[in-house]
Amino acid sequence: MQTSNLAFQPPAEEAAPYLLPDGSTLFAGRADRFAALAGGHSLGDWLAFLGRLSRAQHDALQALPELPLPDAARLAQAKTHAMPPLDASAPPAAWRDALRRIAGQLAADAPAAARRALEALAASDDAWLDRLAAGLLAGEAPAEDAAELPFVAAALQVVFTQLAGRLDASALQPLDAAGVCPCCGSAPVASIVRIGSAIANLRYLHCSLCNTEWNVPRAVCTACGGDKDVALHEIEGGGQPVRAETCDSCQSYLKIVYQDKDPQVDPVADDLATLALDLLVDEAGYQRSGPNLLLIGAQGE
Numbered sequence: 114m115q116t117s118n119l120a121f122q123p124p125a126e127e128a129a130p131y132l133l134p135d136g137s138t139l140f141a142g143r144a145d146r147f148a149a150l151a152g153g154h155s156l157g158d159w160l161a162f163l164g165r166l167s168r169a170q171h172d173a174l175q176a177l178p179e180l181p182l183p184d185a186a187r188l189a190q191a192k193t194h195a196m197p198p199l200d201a202s203a204p205p206a207a208w209r210d211a212l213r214r215i216a217g218q219l220a221a222d223a224p225a226a227a228r229r230a231l232e233a234l235a236a237s238d239d240a241w242l243d244r245l246a247a248g249l250l251a252g253e254a255p256a257e258d259a260a261e262l263p264f265v266a267a268a269l270q271v272v273f274t275q276l277a278g279r280l281d282a283s284a285l286q287p288l289d290a291a292g293v294c295p296c297c298g299s300a301p302v303a304s305i306v307r308i309g310s311a312i313a314n315l316r317y318l319h320c321s322l323c324n325t326e327w328n329v330p331r332a333v334c335t336a337c338g339g340d341k342d343v344a345l346h347e348i349e350g351g352g353q354p355v356r357a358e359t360c361d362s363c364q365s366y367l368k369i370v371y372q373d374k375d376p377q378v379d380p381v382a383d384d385l386a387t388l389a390l391d392l393l394v395d396e397a398g399y400q401r402s403g404p405n406l407l408l409i410g411a412q413g414e
Protein backbone atom coordinates (compact mmCIF):
# COMPACT_ATOMS: atom_id res chain seq x y z
CA MET A 114 0.00 0.00 0.00
CA GLN A 115 1.19 3.48 -0.87
CA THR A 116 2.19 5.46 2.19
CA SER A 117 0.72 8.88 2.78
CA ASN A 118 3.04 11.84 3.13
CA LEU A 119 0.58 13.47 5.52
CA ALA A 120 1.26 13.51 9.22
CA PHE A 121 -2.02 11.88 10.20
CA GLN A 122 -3.47 8.41 9.79
CA PRO A 123 -4.30 7.66 6.15
CA PRO A 124 -8.03 7.25 5.47
CA ALA A 125 -9.51 3.77 5.29
CA GLU A 126 -10.17 4.10 1.58
CA GLU A 127 -7.02 5.16 -0.20
CA ALA A 128 -7.14 8.82 -1.13
CA ALA A 129 -6.68 9.65 -4.79
CA PRO A 130 -3.34 11.40 -5.40
CA TYR A 131 -4.69 12.84 -8.68
CA LEU A 132 -8.18 14.04 -9.58
CA LEU A 133 -8.67 14.33 -13.34
CA PRO A 134 -11.21 16.85 -14.66
CA ASP A 135 -14.65 15.68 -15.80
CA GLY A 136 -15.17 17.53 -19.08
CA SER A 137 -18.92 16.87 -19.04
CA THR A 138 -19.48 18.97 -15.89
CA LEU A 139 -16.44 21.07 -15.03
CA PHE A 140 -17.10 24.26 -17.01
CA ALA A 141 -20.86 24.10 -16.46
CA GLY A 142 -20.26 23.97 -12.71
CA ARG A 143 -17.87 26.89 -12.98
CA ALA A 144 -20.44 28.87 -14.97
CA ASP A 145 -22.99 28.36 -12.20
CA ARG A 146 -20.46 29.40 -9.56
CA PHE A 147 -19.58 32.62 -11.42
CA ALA A 148 -23.29 33.41 -11.76
CA ALA A 149 -23.84 32.86 -8.04
CA LEU A 150 -20.81 34.97 -7.06
CA ALA A 151 -21.88 37.82 -9.36
CA GLY A 152 -25.01 38.62 -7.35
CA GLY A 153 -24.45 41.73 -5.22
CA HIS A 154 -20.70 41.78 -6.00
CA SER A 155 -18.94 45.07 -6.82
CA LEU A 156 -17.52 43.34 -9.93
CA GLY A 157 -20.81 41.58 -10.64
CA ASP A 158 -21.04 42.46 -14.34
CA TRP A 159 -17.55 41.10 -15.00
CA LEU A 160 -18.14 37.91 -12.98
CA ALA A 161 -21.45 37.34 -14.78
CA PHE A 162 -19.64 37.71 -18.12
CA LEU A 163 -17.03 35.17 -17.00
CA GLY A 164 -19.94 32.88 -16.16
CA ARG A 165 -21.12 33.17 -19.78
CA LEU A 166 -17.53 32.53 -20.91
CA SER A 167 -17.42 29.36 -18.78
CA ARG A 168 -20.74 28.27 -20.30
CA ALA A 169 -19.26 28.83 -23.78
CA GLN A 170 -16.24 26.73 -22.72
CA HIS A 171 -18.63 23.95 -21.68
CA ASP A 172 -20.43 24.08 -25.03
CA ALA A 173 -17.13 24.17 -26.96
CA LEU A 174 -15.84 21.14 -25.06
CA GLN A 175 -19.01 19.14 -25.77
CA ALA A 176 -18.68 20.01 -29.49
CA LEU A 177 -15.00 19.01 -29.62
CA PRO A 178 -14.11 15.71 -31.33
CA GLU A 179 -12.01 13.25 -29.32
CA LEU A 180 -8.48 14.62 -29.66
CA PRO A 181 -5.57 12.19 -30.05
CA LEU A 182 -3.89 11.36 -26.74
CA PRO A 183 -0.09 11.23 -26.46
CA ASP A 184 1.26 8.07 -28.11
CA ALA A 185 2.98 5.23 -26.27
CA ALA A 186 6.46 6.61 -27.04
CA ARG A 187 5.62 10.00 -25.55
CA LEU A 188 4.05 8.38 -22.48
CA ALA A 189 7.10 6.16 -21.95
CA GLN A 190 9.46 9.11 -22.37
CA ALA A 191 7.42 11.17 -19.91
CA LYS A 192 7.54 8.35 -17.39
CA THR A 193 11.30 7.87 -17.71
CA HIS A 194 12.16 11.56 -17.42
CA ALA A 195 9.46 12.54 -14.90
CA MET A 196 7.89 14.83 -17.49
CA PRO A 197 4.17 15.59 -17.84
CA PRO A 198 2.44 13.45 -20.51
CA LEU A 199 0.76 16.49 -22.11
CA ASP A 200 2.94 19.10 -23.80
CA ALA A 201 1.42 22.46 -22.90
CA SER A 202 3.69 24.25 -25.39
CA ALA A 203 2.08 22.37 -28.31
CA PRO A 204 -1.72 22.68 -28.19
CA PRO A 205 -3.66 20.55 -30.72
CA ALA A 206 -4.88 22.64 -33.69
CA ALA A 207 -8.48 22.09 -32.56
CA TRP A 208 -7.96 24.79 -29.92
CA ARG A 209 -8.60 27.36 -32.67
CA ASP A 210 -11.98 25.76 -33.45
CA ALA A 211 -12.82 25.97 -29.74
CA LEU A 212 -11.80 29.64 -29.73
CA ARG A 213 -13.89 30.53 -32.79
CA ARG A 214 -16.87 28.74 -31.30
CA ILE A 215 -16.49 30.58 -27.98
CA ALA A 216 -16.07 33.91 -29.81
CA GLY A 217 -19.16 33.31 -31.94
CA GLN A 218 -21.27 32.41 -28.92
CA LEU A 219 -20.14 35.28 -26.68
CA ALA A 220 -19.69 38.28 -28.97
CA ALA A 221 -23.33 39.37 -29.17
CA ASP A 222 -23.66 39.42 -25.39
CA ALA A 223 -20.26 40.89 -24.46
CA PRO A 224 -19.26 44.33 -23.11
CA ALA A 225 -17.92 46.64 -25.87
CA ALA A 226 -14.17 46.05 -25.33
CA ALA A 227 -14.59 42.30 -25.07
CA ARG A 228 -16.82 42.28 -28.16
CA ARG A 229 -14.12 44.00 -30.23
CA ALA A 230 -11.56 41.43 -29.04
CA LEU A 231 -13.89 38.52 -29.78
CA GLU A 232 -14.67 39.83 -33.27
CA ALA A 233 -10.96 40.27 -33.98
CA LEU A 234 -10.27 36.71 -32.83
CA ALA A 235 -13.14 35.24 -34.85
CA ALA A 236 -11.86 36.97 -38.01
CA SER A 237 -8.14 36.38 -37.52
CA ASP A 238 -5.85 33.96 -39.33
CA ASP A 239 -4.39 30.82 -37.76
CA ALA A 240 -0.86 32.24 -37.58
CA TRP A 241 -1.86 35.15 -35.31
CA LEU A 242 -3.92 32.87 -33.08
CA ASP A 243 -1.00 30.46 -32.74
CA ARG A 244 1.32 33.36 -31.85
CA LEU A 245 -1.10 34.48 -29.13
CA ALA A 246 -1.32 30.93 -27.75
CA ALA A 247 2.45 30.43 -27.80
CA GLY A 248 3.03 33.73 -26.00
CA LEU A 249 0.40 32.97 -23.38
CA LEU A 250 1.64 29.44 -22.72
CA ALA A 251 5.23 30.68 -22.41
CA GLY A 252 4.14 33.41 -19.98
CA GLU A 253 5.33 36.07 -22.45
CA ALA A 254 2.09 37.37 -23.92
CA PRO A 255 2.47 40.93 -25.25
CA ALA A 256 0.54 43.60 -23.33
CA GLU A 257 -1.11 44.96 -26.51
CA ASP A 258 -3.02 41.67 -26.81
CA ALA A 259 -4.39 41.91 -23.25
CA ALA A 260 -8.04 42.08 -24.36
CA GLU A 261 -7.76 38.87 -26.43
CA LEU A 262 -5.79 36.75 -23.95
CA PRO A 263 -8.56 35.60 -21.58
CA PHE A 264 -10.42 34.11 -24.56
CA VAL A 265 -7.28 32.46 -25.94
CA ALA A 266 -6.71 31.00 -22.47
CA ALA A 267 -10.33 29.84 -22.26
CA ALA A 268 -10.03 27.91 -25.53
CA LEU A 269 -6.71 26.35 -24.51
CA GLN A 270 -8.31 25.27 -21.22
CA VAL A 271 -11.04 23.51 -23.22
CA VAL A 272 -8.67 21.32 -25.27
CA PHE A 273 -6.27 20.55 -22.42
CA THR A 274 -9.15 19.75 -20.06
CA GLN A 275 -10.54 17.24 -22.55
CA LEU A 276 -7.11 15.62 -22.94
CA ALA A 277 -6.34 15.54 -19.20
CA GLY A 278 -9.74 14.06 -18.42
CA ARG A 279 -9.03 11.10 -20.72
CA LEU A 280 -5.59 10.24 -19.32
CA ASP A 281 -5.07 7.24 -17.05
CA ALA A 282 -4.73 8.67 -13.53
CA SER A 283 -2.99 5.53 -12.30
CA ALA A 284 -0.16 6.13 -14.81
CA LEU A 285 0.59 9.63 -13.51
CA GLN A 286 3.56 10.30 -11.26
CA PRO A 287 4.84 13.21 -9.22
CA LEU A 288 7.20 15.48 -11.19
CA ASP A 289 10.53 16.76 -9.92
CA ALA A 290 8.97 20.19 -9.58
CA ALA A 291 6.23 19.53 -7.00
CA GLY A 292 4.47 22.81 -7.68
CA VAL A 293 3.46 22.07 -11.26
CA CYS A 294 0.67 19.99 -12.82
CA PRO A 295 1.53 16.29 -13.28
CA CYS A 296 -0.57 16.21 -16.51
CA CYS A 297 0.60 19.33 -18.36
CA GLY A 298 3.37 20.98 -16.32
CA SER A 299 1.49 24.28 -15.81
CA ALA A 300 1.36 26.28 -12.58
CA PRO A 301 -1.65 25.96 -10.26
CA VAL A 302 -4.31 28.68 -9.99
CA ALA A 303 -5.15 27.88 -6.35
CA SER A 304 -5.51 24.97 -3.97
CA ILE A 305 -8.72 23.45 -2.67
CA VAL A 306 -9.46 21.59 0.56
CA ARG A 307 -12.02 18.98 -0.43
CA ILE A 308 -14.92 17.18 1.20
CA GLY A 309 -16.02 13.62 0.33
CA SER A 310 -15.39 10.27 1.99
CA ALA A 311 -11.89 9.29 0.84
CA ILE A 312 -10.59 12.81 0.24
CA ALA A 313 -12.16 14.75 3.14
CA ASN A 314 -9.85 17.50 4.40
CA LEU A 315 -7.21 16.69 1.82
CA ARG A 316 -5.73 19.55 -0.10
CA TYR A 317 -5.27 19.54 -3.87
CA LEU A 318 -3.54 22.03 -6.15
CA HIS A 319 -5.73 22.91 -9.17
CA CYS A 320 -4.06 23.34 -12.59
CA SER A 321 -4.53 26.76 -14.21
CA LEU A 322 -4.63 25.19 -17.69
CA CYS A 323 -6.01 21.61 -17.72
CA ASN A 324 -8.01 21.62 -14.43
CA THR A 325 -6.26 18.51 -13.07
CA GLU A 326 -5.84 18.39 -9.28
CA TRP A 327 -2.97 16.81 -7.36
CA ASN A 328 -2.70 16.13 -3.67
CA VAL A 329 -0.30 18.26 -1.61
CA PRO A 330 0.15 18.46 2.18
CA ARG A 331 -1.60 21.23 4.09
CA ALA A 332 0.34 23.94 5.92
CA VAL A 333 3.26 23.62 3.52
CA CYS A 334 4.17 26.30 0.96
CA THR A 335 3.04 25.03 -2.46
CA ALA A 336 5.81 27.01 -4.21
CA CYS A 337 8.97 26.16 -2.20
CA GLY A 338 7.88 23.26 0.02
CA GLY A 339 8.83 25.10 3.22
CA ASP A 340 6.63 24.74 6.31
CA LYS A 341 8.19 27.24 8.74
CA ASP A 342 6.82 30.57 7.61
CA VAL A 343 3.42 29.75 6.14
CA ALA A 344 0.43 31.87 7.20
CA LEU A 345 -3.20 32.24 6.17
CA HIS A 346 -4.87 35.60 5.54
CA GLU A 347 -8.48 36.52 4.90
CA ILE A 348 -10.50 39.64 4.29
CA GLU A 349 -11.93 40.78 7.60
CA GLY A 350 -15.67 40.21 7.70
CA GLY A 351 -15.56 38.86 4.16
CA GLY A 352 -17.22 35.61 5.11
CA GLN A 353 -15.84 33.95 2.00
CA PRO A 354 -14.46 30.40 1.86
CA VAL A 355 -11.18 31.72 0.47
CA ARG A 356 -7.88 32.53 2.16
CA ALA A 357 -4.45 33.53 0.91
CA GLU A 358 -1.59 31.29 2.00
CA THR A 359 1.64 33.27 2.21
CA CYS A 360 5.20 32.00 2.68
CA ASP A 361 7.91 34.20 4.20
CA SER A 362 10.67 31.89 2.96
CA CYS A 363 9.99 32.55 -0.74
CA GLN A 364 7.70 35.61 -0.41
CA SER A 365 5.00 33.96 -2.52
CA TYR A 366 1.30 33.36 -2.04
CA LEU A 367 -1.52 31.37 -3.55
CA LYS A 368 -5.16 31.20 -2.56
CA ILE A 369 -6.75 28.24 -0.85
CA VAL A 370 -10.50 27.56 -1.06
CA TYR A 371 -12.47 25.43 1.39
CA GLN A 372 -15.24 23.12 0.23
CA ASP A 373 -16.44 22.51 3.80
CA LYS A 374 -17.28 26.22 4.07
CA ASP A 375 -19.14 26.15 0.72
CA PRO A 376 -19.48 22.92 -1.29
CA GLN A 377 -19.92 24.91 -4.55
CA VAL A 378 -16.55 26.66 -4.26
CA ASP A 379 -14.49 26.72 -7.49
CA PRO A 380 -10.74 27.47 -7.56
CA VAL A 381 -10.96 29.66 -10.67
CA ALA A 382 -14.23 31.52 -9.99
CA ASP A 383 -13.70 32.09 -6.27
CA ASP A 384 -10.19 33.34 -6.99
CA LEU A 385 -11.53 36.06 -9.30
CA ALA A 386 -14.30 37.00 -6.86
CA THR A 387 -11.71 37.77 -4.16
CA LEU A 388 -9.31 40.20 -5.84
CA ALA A 389 -9.38 42.32 -2.65
CA LEU A 390 -7.43 39.52 -1.00
CA ASP A 391 -4.78 39.72 -3.74
CA LEU A 392 -4.46 43.46 -3.10
CA LEU A 393 -4.03 42.83 0.61
CA VAL A 394 -1.16 40.36 0.25
CA ASP A 395 0.38 42.19 -2.74
CA GLU A 396 0.66 45.28 -0.55
CA ALA A 397 2.40 43.17 2.10
CA GLY A 398 5.05 42.27 -0.51
CA TYR A 399 4.06 38.74 -1.58
CA GLN A 400 4.19 37.61 -5.22
CA ARG A 401 1.52 35.31 -6.54
CA SER A 402 3.00 31.90 -7.46
CA GLY A 403 0.47 30.81 -10.13
CA PRO A 404 -1.74 32.65 -12.65
CA ASN A 405 -5.46 32.79 -13.20
CA LEU A 406 -5.49 32.60 -17.00
CA LEU A 407 -8.86 34.37 -17.29
CA LEU A 408 -7.22 37.44 -15.77
CA ILE A 409 -3.81 37.22 -17.34
CA GLY A 410 -4.09 40.18 -19.71
CA ALA A 411 -5.60 42.41 -17.06
CA GLN A 412 -2.65 41.71 -14.76
CA GLY A 413 -0.27 42.83 -17.49
CA GLU A 414 1.62 39.56 -17.28
Ligand SMILES: [Zn+2]
Nearest residue numbers: 294297320323
Ligand atom coordinates in the same frame (compact mmCIF):
# COMPACT_ATOMS: atom_id res chain seq x y z
ZN1 LIG B 1 -2.45 20.78 -16.06
Ligand SMILES: [Zn+2]
Nearest residue numbers: 334337360363
Ligand atom coordinates in the same frame (compact mmCIF):
# COMPACT_ATOMS: atom_id res chain seq x y z
ZN1 LIG C 1 7.57 29.26 -0.04
